[in-house]
Amino acid sequence: MADFLTLIPPAQARELLLSRVQSAQSEKTELVEIADSIGRICAEDLSAPHPLPQFPRSTVDGYAVKAKDSFGASESTPAYINLIAEVPMGSRPHHSLGSGEASGIHTGGMIPDGCDAVVMLENAQLSRENEIEVYRSVAPGENIISVGEDVFQGQLVLRRGKLIRPSEIGGLAALGITELRVARKIKVGIISTGDEVVPIDADIQLGQVRDVNSHTLAGLVNSSGAVSVLYGIIPDNFDDILVTARRALTECDVVLITAGSSASSRDKTANVINRLGEPGVLVHGINTRPGKPTILGLCEGKAVIGLPGNPVSALVNGILFVVPLIEKLSGKLSSTPRPSIRATLTVNLSSQAGREDWQPVKLIPEEMGWMADPVFGKSNLIFSLSFSDGLICIRPEETGLSAGEIVDVFLF
Amino acid sequence: MADFLTLIPPAQARELLLSRVQSAQSEKTELVEIADSIGRICAEDLSAPHPLPQFPRSTVDGYAVKAKDSFGASESTPAYINLIAEVPMGSRPHHSLGSGEASGIHTGGMIPDGCDAVVMLENAQLSRENEIEVYRSVAPGENIISVGEDVFQGQLVLRRGKLIRPSEIGGLAALGITELRVARKIKVGIISTGDEVVPIDADIQLGQVRDVNSHTLAGLVNSSGAVSVLYGIIPDNFDDILVTARRALTECDVVLITAGSSASSRDKTANVINRLGEPGVLVHGINTRPGKPTILGLCEGKAVIGLPGNPVSALVNGILFVVPLIEKLSGKLSSTPRPSIRATLTVNLSSQAGREDWQPVKLIPEEMGWMADPVFGKSNLIFSLSFSDGLICIRPEETGLSAGEIVDVFLF
Numbered sequence: 001m002a003d004f005l006t007l008i009p010p011a012q013a014r015e016l017l018l019s020r021v022q023s024a025q026s027e028k029t030e031l032v033e034i035a036d037s038i039g040r041i042c043a044e045d046l047s048a049p050h051p052l053p054q055f056p057r058s059t060v061d062g063y064a065v066k067a068k069d070s071f072g073a074s075e076s077t078p079a080y081i082n083l084i085a086e087v088p089m090g091s092r093p094h095h096s097l098g099s100g101e102a103s104g105i106h107t108g109g110m111i112p113d114g115c116d117a118v119v120m121l122e123n124a125q126l127s128r129e130n131e132i133e134v135y136r137s138v139a140p141g142e143n144i145i146s147v148g149e150d151v152f153q154g155q156l157v158l159r160r161g162k163l164i165r166p167s168e169i170g171g172l173a174a175l176g177i178t179e180l181r182v183a184r185k186i187k188v189g190i191i192s193t194g195d196e197v198v199p200i201d202a203d204i205q206l207g208q209v210r211d212v213n214s215h216t217l218a219g220l221v222n223s224s225g226a227v228s229v230l231y232g233i234i235p236d237n238f239d240d241i242l243v244t245a246r247r248a249l250t251e252c253d254v255v256l257i258t259a260g261s262s263a264s265s266r267d268k269t270a271n272v273i274n275r276l277g278e279p280g281v282l283v284h285g286i287n288t289r290p291g292k293p294t295i296l297g298l299c300e301g302k303a304v305i306g307l308p309g310n311p312v313s314a315l316v317n318g319i320l321f322v323v324p325l326i327e328k329l330s331g332k333l334s335s336t337p338r339p340s341i342r343a344t345l346t347v348n349l350s351s352q353a354g355r356e357d358w359q360p361v362k363l364i365p366e367e368m369g370w371m372a373d374p375v376f377g378k379s380n381l382i383f384s385l386s387f388s389d390g391l392i393c394i395r396p397e398e399t400g401l402s403a404g405e406i407v408d409v410f411l412f
Numbered sequence: 413m414a415d416f417l418t419l420i421p422p423a424q425a426r427e428l429l430l431s432r433v434q435s436a437q438s439e440k441t442e443l444v445e446i447a448d449s450i451g452r453i454c455a456e457d458l459s460a461p462h463p464l465p466q467f468p469r470s471t472v473d474g475y476a477v478k479a480k481d482s483f484g485a486s487e488s489t490p491a492y493i494n495l496i497a498e499v500p501m502g503s504r505p506h507h508s509l510g511s512g513e514a515s516g517i518h519t520g521g522m523i524p525d526g527c528d529a530v531v532m533l534e535n536a537q538l539s540r541e542n543e544i545e546v547y548r549s550v551a552p553g554e555n556i557i558s559v560g561e562d563v564f565q566g567q568l569v570l571r572r573g574k575l576i577r578p579s580e581i582g583g584l585a586a587l588g589i590t591e592l593r594v595a596r597k598i599k600v601g602i603i604s605t606g607d608e609v610v611p612i613d614a615d616i617q618l619g620q621v622r623d624v625n626s627h628t629l630a631g632l633v634n635s636s637g638a639v640s641v642l643y644g645i646i647p648d649n650f651d652d653i654l655v656t657a658r659r660a661l662t663e664c665d666v667v668l669i670t671a672g673s674s675a676s677s678r679d680k681t682a683n684v685i686n687r688l689g690e691p692g693v694l695v696h697g698i699n700t701r702p703g704k705p706t707i708l709g710l711c712e713g714k715a716v717i718g719l720p721g722n723p724v725s726a727l728v729n730g731i732l733f734v735v736p737l738i739e740k741l742s743g744k745l746s747s748t749p750r751p752s753i754r755a756t757l758t759v760n761l762s763s764q765a766g767r768e769d770w771q772p773v774k775l776i777p778e779e780m781g782w783m784a785d786p787v788f789g790k791s792n793l794i795f796s797l798s799f800s801d802g803l804i805c806i807r808p809e810e811t812g813l814s815a816g817e818i819v820d821v822f823l824f
Contacts (some may be wrong), residue, residue, distance in 0.1 A: 107673035108676045210587075341749055380471065412579065
């Protein structure tokens with residue numbers, strides 16, 4: 001039985017794996033309509049084909065004027081300007097304004113030639129037919145968005161690696177870009193192992209447990225923008241696992257193997273990863289709880305991760321290692337941190353120095369704000385996660401957290 | 413031209429609408445396989461059909477024993493126990509232990525009858541064939557998960573209104589529950605209006621702009637767990653808008669109408685909502701920026717929201733009003749707050765007292781942590797959102813924020 005001689009800090013373990021995989025897979029891209037691009041990773045640098053706006057627009061309802069015609073105007077000494085036209089919405093105004101001339105205009109309307117400012121409706125009124133009196137002077141450019149003020153022609157508007165949100169879709173729509181290249185979805189093969197594990201719809205016998213891990217990991221993978229491929233439950237036999245892992249490695253970008261629960265079964269996973277391809281196991285044993293037995297491997301350029309059979313460990317380590325891997329392989333620019341909720345810890349929590357602990361907590365609303373209440377339970381109680389709202393981290397340099405401390409709760 | 417005589421605080425406006433819509437729609441449910449339930453809202457209370465685990469399991473690799481046989485054992489005076497069997501993984505052990513007898517067992521194995529504790533492998537060794545010496549005593553129940561320790565039979569394991577995450581799927585899988593009832597997806601009809609607005613793939617003329625709002629709002633709706641239905645672009649004509657809005661109200665659970673940009677066009681939207689059904693407009697004018705002209709309406713029990721034509725306003729107000737509405741209609745329990753990222757504001761920001769401002773910011777990593785750098789721009793520059801990572805809120809009771817203040821950045 002192998003011991004964990006050298007437990008590696010989780011951040012270092014993750015970096016060891018992520019630095020060895022190339023987002024080569026992200027070279028494989030697909031063209032999608034912008035409506036289908038939400039949540040995908042942009043796979044090309046996109047520039048504005050034309051300036052935005054393409055014509056000078058009014059930002060208010062009012063009167064397009066030459067600014068100088070309004071200079072000195074006030075409530076007591078209004079400026080009188082001839083109202084010669086009205087800008088139609090949605091088309092180019094066919095009139096050009098001369099000195100002392102104004103045109104009615106709506107928000108978003110195109111500024112007529114000869115105008116350089118817009119007087120707001122509330123700062124003017126009709127003095128007689130075809131004449132307005134203006135009570136407030138406007139500066140040149142006032143209440144106008146000029147050509148290219150949003151983006152100029154050729155400006156980089158969407159960078160390769162950017163996550164597509166509704167705002168990115170809006171930007172592309174404004175520029176008439178109706179489709180774009182995104183990274184194709186990373187395929188993650190999932191193999192469950194263990195003689196005691198049976199399919200979730202099987203008749204269960206005493207001594208058997210249902211296959212939780214295939215389904216939690218598939219859920220995690222699918223909700224992280226990748227595609228899961230289930231390879232079923234393989235008995236705890238080296239050759240059988242190797243054959244299935246080989247097939248998964250050929251067909252997928254990443255392979256996850258959840259080991260049986262025993263130490264020997266975990267060693268089997270490590271041996272399978274070593275036989276799958278070079279260099280094999282990179283990290284075996286991570287200084288974290290849950291998840292100490294997690295194995296990070298690299299086989300012929302593809303990541304193969306051995307997760308503990310314990311469903312809580314498997315899911316928490318999936319969050320810690322598989323999700324960042326999917327993001328790296330998709331070419332995602334990792335520019336923003338993970339958001340969290342600040343809450344007050346309800347009880348003391350102890351932790352071993354040097355180890356990073358991830359503790360499930362429930363959020364409880366109190367008058368003073370949110371409380372983070374740890375959900376305890378042996379680490380293989382799947383409902384300790386289901387009954388929690390998120391996880392808090394006790395960092396390696398800490399030996400615990402005190403009741404009343406402010407903690408960051410990461411929803412999962 | 414109507415003025416905004418009574419601007420309502422956004423929280424109050426939201427509450428006015430949400431308190432008037434019933435999640436009656438959530439009565440309409442659908443049965444889905446657990447694999448397809450991620451991100452959906454559970455529509456039934458689910459109880460455990462059997463205890464979990466269903467049999468007592470070992471949490472370690474070692475030897476199942478009667479605890480009392482180990483009492484007093486130490487390195488210098490080990491206890492000697494007969495090793496009579498090995499528990500097979502995945503089936504019920506067919507032996508029962510008598511006094512002075514032990515059985516080999518793996519993590520997850522079923523505890524044989526007659527045993528009440530497990531000695532860890534590292535606290536014992538084979539002394540001779542069929543005998544172990546135990547160096548450490550174990551207490552009754554030690555290293556065992558007992559029947560029902562995760563959940564007991566009949567325990568409520570998933571509550572109506574709960575968002576389904578991978579951990580919920582794991583819990584259901586463990587219990588052999590392969591499908592469940594979820595709230596069917598809320599249908600949100602989207603109508604764009606304005607004479608100047610053209611489809612995103614149309615040849616564009618000076619004076620025209622492409623239909624940004626249909627696409628940003630559809631993206632927002634779809635990524636919030638609902639389904640968008642686009643009703644296209646309707647010219648700025650009362651009767652045409654009313655006809656289309658009537659159709660949308662019949663076919664959808666919620667109707668969004670983005671007004672043209674001018675004040676008269678926004679008034680038209682309010683009139684349409686008043687004609688659509690009782691009671692019509694609930695709120696016209698919200699004390700927020702962007703989004704002052706947002707209209708919240710209720711027509712024959714369905715929410716109809718008039719959003720400003722300005723794409724930034726439309727999207728930000730979609731986040732503030734449409735997303736919570738979708739959650740309410742889906743029956744989602746609103747138990748957790750929205751997570752955020754804490755960052756240091758780079759510059760002073762001023763705001764009008766009484767008004768709630770939502771300011772787009774970019775997150776910039778610095779040695780000390782994250783900086784929140786406001787992305788300025790006239791409010792109708794769509795790329796001010798696309799170039800931002802999130803929004804910060806200046807609350808009504810504040811007249812601004814100072815450079816150096818810690819702010820919560822909400823990603824969008």
